[in-house]
Amino acid sequence: SQKIEQNSEALNIQEGKTATLTCNYTNYSPAYLQWYRQDPGRGPVFLLLIRENEKEKRKERLKVTFDTTLKQSLFHITASQPADSATYLCAPGGGSTLGRLYFGRGTQLTVWP
């Protein structure tokens, strides 16, 4: 069955630094990968989607890479701010999993001043 692993449950960094979150998946070949942000007690909010034929995607201070050989996606937040503190979820999808979207357990990011 599909397995998704996100690096360390918690990541603490200083304001202004770059946060790098990792998402590894096994046992399937997603056609795309999505990243979501979730604040405590709230629903996840979509951030970025990257397709298998795209190596990198950017949106403002966010950058996502997708390496289908390594079965890995990296999510970067540059010039991090305390307001970026949240849990970030990755969700590889597509291919044979139509109708299904599997989520990793998330990485809780804390940015301290």
Add this chain to the structure above:
Amino acid sequence: EAQVTQNPRYLITVTGKKLTVTCSQNMNHEYMSWYRQDPGLGLRQIYYSMNVEVTDKGDVPEGYKVSRKEKRNFPLILESPSPNQTSLYFCASSLRGTANEKLFFGSGTQLSVL
């Protein structure tokens, strides 16, 4: 405002008492889905619907029912709730499915079954 609306936000009930959690979206989305979120387990899909009258099981469907009689509504029914169904529930929707489509989530329903 485009949104997915879940009700109620909080619900405390007792074992065996049937309940329904409602979900409605105003974006004319074809796809809707229910997830539950538990500490250490992340989001797990319960049921999903690709369109009206089309529903299918996710990873953890036992103890739940759904129906999709109208495009905008996708209620989650617990006919005989048990304590292991205590969880945070999210409804989500997208335009046509999960292939290259982002999901819009509701604000969640915190359910406690005593």
